[in-house]
Amino acid sequence: MASHRVKQYAKLLEPKLLTVLREGYTSADLRRDAVAGLTVAIVALPLAMALAIASGTTPEKGLYTAIIAGFLISALGGSRVQIGGPTAAFIPVVFVVIERFGIGGLILCTLLAGLMLIAAGLMRLGTLMKYMPQPVITGFTAGIAISIFSSQIKDALGLQMGNVPADFLARWQAYGQHVATAQPAALGITLLGLAVILTMRRWFPRWPGFLIALLLCSLVSIGLPAETIGSRFGMLPSALPSFEIPHIPFERTGELLPSSFTIAFLAGVESLLSAVVADGMTGGRHRSNCELVAQGVANVGSALFGGLPATGAIARTATNVRAGGHSPIAGMLHAALLLVFMLALAPLMRFVPLAALASVLLVVAWNISEYEHFRHTLSAPKGDRLVLLLTFFLTVFFDLTLAIEVGLVVAAFVFMFRMAEAVEVTSGVKLIEDNGEVPTDLSQRDRLPPGVEAFQISGPLFFGAANRLDNLLDQFRDPPKVFILRMRLVPIVDSSGVHALKALLDRCRRRGIVLVMSGLQPQPRRVIAKMHLHPREGELHFVADFESALQLSAQLVGVSTPERE
Structure with a gap:
């Protein structure tokens, strides 16, 4: 191997x-x-x-x-x-x-x-x-x-x-x-x-x-x-180039590193x-x-x-x-x-x-100005225009190294903001079921047993969106007995996302709420396991899909599961 x-x-x-x-x-x-x-x-x-x-x-x-x-x-x-x-x-x-x-x-x-x-x-x-x-x-x-x-x-x-x-x-x-x-x-x-x-x-x-x-x-x-x-x-010399090293200011290596990085980057x-x-x-x-x-x-x-x-x-x-x-x-x-x-x-x-x-x-x-490409990018979303113009003006008026560094950092922040905005945490009706079906006549809430609440996360649960879980439990006047967190539409989770899930579990534990996570995909399941967030009887349960979450919730609150139309 x-x-x-x-x-x-x-x-x-x-x-x-x-x-x-x-x-x-x-x-x-x-x-x-x-x-x-x-x-x-x-x-x-x-x-x-x-x-x-x-x-x-x-x-x-x-x-x-x-x-x-x-x-x-x-x-x-x-x-x-x-x-x-x-x-x-x-x-x-x-x-x-x-x-x-x-x-x-x-x-x-x-x-x-x-x-x-x-x-x-x-x-x-x-x-x-x-x-x-x-x-x-x-x-x-x-x-x-x-x-x-x-x-x-x-x-x-x-x-x-x-x-x-x-x-x-x-x-x-x-x-x-x-x-x-x-x-x-x-x-x-x-x-x-x-x-x-x-x-x-x-x-x-x-x-x-x-x-x-x-x-x-x-x-x-x-x-x-x-x-x-x-x-x-x-x-001009009409001879072969010679191997010759002039005085090199090695003592100024630290000052030259930014320019060296710029040359390597370019x-x-x-x-x-x-x-x-x-x-x-x-x-x-x-x-x-x-x-x-x-x-x-x-x-x-x-x-x-x-x-x-x-x-x-x-x-x-x-x-x-x-x-x-x-x-x-x-x-x-x-x-x-x-x-x-x-x-x-x-x-x-x-x-x-x-x-x-x-x-x-x-x-x-x-030739290298890429005028048409530059003009085309000016019609892009606001974040891309900001990165484009900021990098351009820093390159012209200040320093190419600074322009690259600032451009990359701002582009990263724009990307994180967009990804965070793309993440949704909702308890609305007519959500996509864990098996891919979309209920047409039956809302999610109609099928929840008494004392059970459910929310669904859509999008990557990473550090830019982890705070979306902070106030979930504050939305209930009367705390539920079981809280279902549907995660089938979460493709990836990072360490900040796992930390947010642990914090949500701690808040549920303090209020006597059982947390049930349904539909975990392979990557989130693997990261959650590596970071030692394991199921605990009466506190945290992992189930395969929303139907299994409904059945488990009904058992935990002691009622029968509503039939699916």
């Missing part, structure tokens, strides 16, 4: 690459994966650089991340077609970490996040990600989109200013102070880049719009007073969402816990080579599927081809104008 459980556990963590190789991998599969890997590498090349610059670091950091983390995510992951690398979701948190703690702080953050993801996968927490409230995801995703958009105004307009502040309001205040320094050339390049990308998307969706936009903008910008990658960052959620999207496109099924372990290893590897946080990228994964990607080898080839591009094209990348990269990220910001 133990060995079987170990095999099942190992199966959950087996990379899809091994599964593919075990099934058989042909030369035709390799050709398909090679074409897909080349396609995705062309898409990822400009994105990796743009995301790194927007995060407050140098463009080669984004390339290192896409190469190292992208290879590891594909090789070790639980999805056949997942493509990993830096994504726009990390920009706000990475920017703040670098500003406050430097590149060493970011490396430590990424290492800690990687270890958190590995632990989450080993503890099989991947399946819990599907319970993430959608308003929280939509709210912070839309907030991230606004943050990315605002971070690109400097390069899009060519503003002559220093570093962009991390705070949203301070950032726009700084833009206002330097708006007179805008460069028409930079604005023209930005508009050209947007026009090319949108045109490619509309009329030639299979073409690499981002790369074509960068090439055209680079050609047009020759001789124009527009800032380029080379003028800001110098020549990496886990986005990678599993991407895997779900890929499953829908391919008809496959990913291994969520294996995917989390791979994400963790990839982030550790990226950090050790000076890269950025990484996760599964939905757009690049979809591109891989559309291009014919069949196995994790496509993602591994994508990483290898990116390395070739970096080594071969590094001297030319310095001519890429920053305004062109800004146009790329403006489109990315719009």
